[in-house]
Amino acid sequence: xxxxxxPRAAPGATQPASAPPGSPAETPAGKRRSFWRVFLREPVAxxxxxxxxxxxxxxxxxxxxxxxxxTRGSLVDRLKPPLxxxxxxxxxxxxxxxxxxxxxxxxVSLGVGFLAVAIAAAAGVALGLVSGYLGGRFDFWAQxxxxxxxxxxxxxxALMVVAILGPGLLNTMLAIAIAGIPYYVRxxxxxxxxxxxxxxVEAAEAAGASTGWILVKHVLSNSLSPILVAxxxxxxxxxxxxxxxxxxxxxxxxxxxxxxxxxxxxxxYLRVAPWVSLVPGAMIFLVVLALNLxxxxxxxxxxxRMVGR
Amino acid sequence: xxxxxxGIATLGLLALGWALAQPGSxxxxxxxxxxxxxxxxxxxxxxSSRTAMGMYEGLVRFADGSTDIEPGLAESxxxxxxxxxxxxxxxxxxTFHDGTPVNAEAVEFSFLRQIxxxxxYHDTGEFPYAEFTLGNIETIEVVDDMTVRITLxxxxxxxxxxxAMHAAAIVSPTAVMEHGRDFSENPVGAGPYRFVxxxxxxxxxxxxxxxxxxxxxxxxxxxFRPIIEDQARLAALEAGEIDLAVNLPPDDxxxxxxxxxxxxxxxxxMHTWYVVFNVTKEPFDDARVRQAVAHAxxxxxIVQAILGGTGVLAKNFxxxxxxxxxxxxxEYPYDPERARELLAEAGYPNGFEVEFWVPESGSGMQQxxxxxxxxxxxxxxxxxxxxxxxxxxxxxxxxxxxxxxxxASVPAMFEMSWxxxxxxxxxxxxxxxxGDQFPNNGFxxxxxxxDEVDELLRRARTSLDEAERLxxxxxxxxxxxxxxxxxxxxxxxxxxxxxxxxxxxVPHPTGVFRFEKVEVTNP
Numbered sequence: 001x002x003x004x005x006x007p008r009a010a011p012g013a014t015q016p017a018s019a020p021p022g023s024p025a026e027t028p029a030g031k032r033r034s035f036w037r038v039f040l041r042e043p044v045a046x047x048x049x050x051x052x053x054x055x056x057x058x059x060x061x062x063x064x065x066x067x068x069x070x071t072r073g074s075l076v077d078r079l080k081p082p083l084x085x086x087x088x089x090x091x092x093x094x095x096x097x098x099x100x101x102x103x104x105x106x107x108v109s110l111g112v113g114f115l116a117v118a119i120a121a122a123a124g125v126a127l128g129l130v131s132g133y134l135g136g137r138f139d140f141w142a143q144x145x146x147x148x149x150x151x152x153x154x155x156x157x158a159l160m161v162v163a164i165l166g167p168g169l170l171n172t173m174l175a176i177a178i179a180g181i182p183y184y185v186r187x188x189x190x191x192x193x194x195x196x197x198x199x200x201v202e203a204a205e206a207a208g209a210s211t212g213w214i215l216v217k218h219v220l221s222n223s224l225s226p227i228l229v230a231x232x233x234x235x236x237x238x239x240x241x242x243x244x245x246x247x248x249x250x251x252x253x254x255x256x257x258x259x260x261x262x263x264x265x266x267x268x269y270l271r272v273a274p275w276v277s278l279v280p281g282a283m284i285f286l287v288v289l290a291l292n293l294x295x296x297x298x299x300x301x302x303x304x305r306m307v308g309r
Numbered sequence: 310x311x312x313x314x315x316g317i318a319t320l321g322l323l324a325l326g327w328a329l330a331q332p333g334s335x336x337x338x339x340x341x342x343x344x345x346x347x348x349x350x351x352x353x354x355x356x357s358s359r360t361a362m363g364m365y366e367g368l369v370r371f372a373d374g375s376t377d378i379e380p381g382l383a384e385s386x387x388x389x390x391x392x393x394x395x396x397x398x399x400x401x402x403x404t405f406h407d408g409t410p411v412n413a414e415a416v417e418f419s420f421l422r423q424i425x426x427x428x429x430y431h432d433t434g435e436f437p438y439a440e441f442t443l444g445n446i447e448t449i450e451v452v453d454d455m456t457v458r459i460t461l462x463x464x465x466x467x468x469x470x471x472x473a474m475h476a477a478a479i480v481s482p483t484a485v486m487e488h489g490r491d492f493s494e495n496p497v498g499a500g501p502y503r504f505v506x507x508x509x510x511x512x513x514x515x516x517x518x519x520x521x522x523x524x525x526x527x528x529x530x531x532x533f534r535p536i537i538e539d540q541a542r543l544a545a546l547e548a549g550e551i552d553l554a555v556n557l558p559p560d561d562x563x564x565x566x567x568x569x570x571x572x573x574x575x576x577x578x579m580h581t582w583y584v585v586f587n588v589t590k591e592p593f594d595d596a597r598v599r600q601a602v603a604h605a606x607x608x609x610x611i612v613q614a615i616l617g618g619t620g621v622l623a624k625n626f627x628x629x630x631x632x633x634x635x636x637x638x639x640e641y642p643y644d645p646e647r648a649r650e651l652l653a654e655a656g657y658p659n660g661f662e663v664e665f666w667v668p669e670s671g672s673g674m675q676q677x678x679x680x681x682x683x684x685x686x687x688x689x690x691x692x693x694x695x696x697x698x699x700x701x702x703x704x705x706x707x708x709x710x711x712x713x714x715x716x717a718s719v720p721a722m723f724e725m726s727w728x729x730x731x732x733x734x735x736x737x738x739x740x741x742x743x744g745d746q747f748p749n750n751g752f753x754x755x756x757x758x759x760d761e762v763d764e765l766l767r768r769a770r771t772s773l774d775e776a777e778r779l780x781x782x783x784x785x786x787x788x789x790x791x792x793x794x795x796x797x798x799x800x801x802x803x804x805x806x807x808x809x810x811x812x813x814x815v816p817h818p819t820g821v822f823r824f825e826k827v828e829v830t831n832p
Binding site: 076 | 543607615678682685689
């Protein structure tokens with residue numbers, strides 16, 4: 001181990017380095033398995049997990065499910081209601097199979113949601129940790145920049161980014177990711193501010209560990225639980241945001257199946273064929289609800305004040 | 310569901326009746342978008358012209374329901390034998406809404422303001438139609454108070470028809486002098502209705518002109534409200550918030566037809582919805598590729614399914630209601646096999662990738678995204694991989710109407726529509742497909758440039774012999790449809806849905822609304 005200084009500093013510390021409970025960095029494999037068991041003990045979380053797992057699985061396996069081409073329609077069969085033979089969920093305004101579109105759309109919508117969170121979290125956490133840990137002038141300017149971003153309402157900021165980058169699914173994902181960065185910066189910075197005063201961090205500093213090492217090994221690993229909770233809850237939000245942007249015509253372009261676009265197009269046929277909107281709407285509802293329930297459960301389990309619930 | 314809707318409708322009506330408990334008859338019209346201007350010389354879209362045209366009148370005008378010319382502010386006129394000089398005798402005793410008399414000087418003012426860069430009031434607006442409508446005028450001469458003489462630079466067959474167009478309407482010089490650029494928000498003409506107020510984003514209110522020379526209209530007040538969403542406009546109509554609407558969702562029309570509360574007025578429009586090929590770009594510089602696209606797309610299915618019969622299949626670029634129309638042109642029936650053969654001949658046996666621009670909405674664009682998506686689907690079946698790019702209408706027009714120097718920035722194919730202004734084939738074929746009419750002269754947006762077609766169109770617009778013009782236009786249509794610089798899809802049938810209490814509303818082929826003969830009976 002390179003940080004040989006730690007054991008020497010430890011006896012003087014009032015708390016061992018592994019103190020923050022539930023810190024994933026310290027969780028052994030066995031404990032992880034029991035975490036899942038505890039996690040799914042709550043029936044609501046178990047159902048939410050099941051629903052989400054089913055949708056993710058369907059999305060991943062879409063090419064092998066034998067569904068019709070989601071972009072190809074038959075105008076003769078347009079606006080058929082659900083349970084029509086051959087079209088379990090009905091067809092849309094171009095006679096395209098809604099089941100197929102919803103399943104293929106899950107790949108896009110979920111993919112965009114998870115990727116946007118990953119980008120926002122990676123950038124936000126990096127900036128927040130460095131900013132909170134280093135403090136000083138860097139912290140000042142980084143925070144002013146974040147204040148600037150926060151001054152704009154979320155959707156307006158995302159719209160501005162799309163206006164600069166141009167419409168399209170990839171740009172929309174980038175836009176909502178960029179607009180989501182401040183959220184993670186704040187969480188990570190708050191965590192880093194608290195951690196840098198802690199004895200094990202000071203001990204590492206005293207022992208001469210490099211800043212990068214301390215940031216990754218001590219600050220990041222001990223900030224993971226609030227970030228994880230935030231990210232879980234945020235995936236649902238990002239899916240909604242991406243759907244919202246597509247709803248405005250800025251995201252996915254036809255004929256790509258994406259839930260927001262499907263919802264938006266179906267709106268025109270709400271009176272004569274409500275299922276065209278209801279099917280993708282229900283999917284967004286289900287996924288976002290499931291993700292929120294799971295996020296709540298993750299928070300309950302990781303929050304030290306709620307241990308044992 | 311139906312009882313519920315009716316309940317809401319009744320409630321809405323009651324609320325509306327209570328809120329607008331004012332005496333007199335009125336009609337509330339649901340527009341697709343906010344008017345951009347009410348200055349008749351600056352109109353360039355349906356929403357503005359439908360709102361504004363009731364306030365103005367020109368020297369001549371189109372008769373009700375047709376593009377025949379009938380006298381307007383000019384009682385009579387003479388044309389010289391060489392076809393170059395027009396002398397108009399104005400109607401006595403007509404005044405604008407502000408009391409200014411309609412005289413020869415007002416005519417001179419209205420025209421010169423648009424076409425003479427030296428005119429002191431030339432800076433009171435942009436005049437997109439000035440060149441097309443009045444560009445041939447060489448001189449305007451005020452002979453006496455009630456006589457005006459117009460001399461043309463060269464003979465121009467559709468000149469009288471052009472004088473019935475909106476840009477040739479006569480405006481009150483007093484009002485323009487007083488308001489300058491703000492004339493577009495303080496319009497004064499000599500039409501059957503006069504301006505009351507314009508609350509941006511809410512409504513434009515007009516009231517009847519009791520001194521209108523044809524007699525005061527029966528309906529006292531017209532209110533134009535922009536409701537952008539088709540579904541919202543439909544809901545407003547059913548709830549009684551508006552009395553008359555256009556461009557309702559085609560799939561909802563059968564339901565409205567069965568509803569006794571509403572009546573329909575339909576009119577085969579002077580309209581063509583088409584796909585423009587940028588012929589300066591590969592692969593559409595090759596006519597076989599353009600023909601392949603036309604064979605690959607089942608345009609009849611688009612008209613039937615997506616438009617629900619609110620249009621008729623376009624066999625020709627020119628709409629059937631415009632004189633000179635012929636069906637003796639090359640046809641492009643749905644035939645994917647033929648499309649693949651043509652692609653292979655042109656050197657694209659495996660198809661190609663192409664960008665296709667589509668507006669989100671727009672006047673005359675019908676269902677632009679849905680139609681674009683179906684075209685994309687059909688083209689994918691013959692190997693043409695289409696990427697659709699959507700734009701907001703204003704942005705879209707800025708990006709596709711560009712001078713030929715920047716032709717490279719215009720995509721290989723994009724959607725467009727044209728609504729005839731004066732019922733003459735010149736207003737379709739010349740302005741949209743002549744090599745002289747690249748933007749910003751005209752609207753030849755795909756830069757089609759064929760010497761033979763140009764020559765035919767040029768001769769046809771300067772000839773005064775009807776039979777000769779007809780022959781020239783028929784030949785031009787044959788050449789155009791064989792070469793296919795654009796793919797016409799349909800001619801929209803104007804479909805106006807209104808409360809049954811509205812009597813006597815007849816849509817005009819030019820798409821403007823006329824209310825002076827309309828009556829509202831008590832329901």
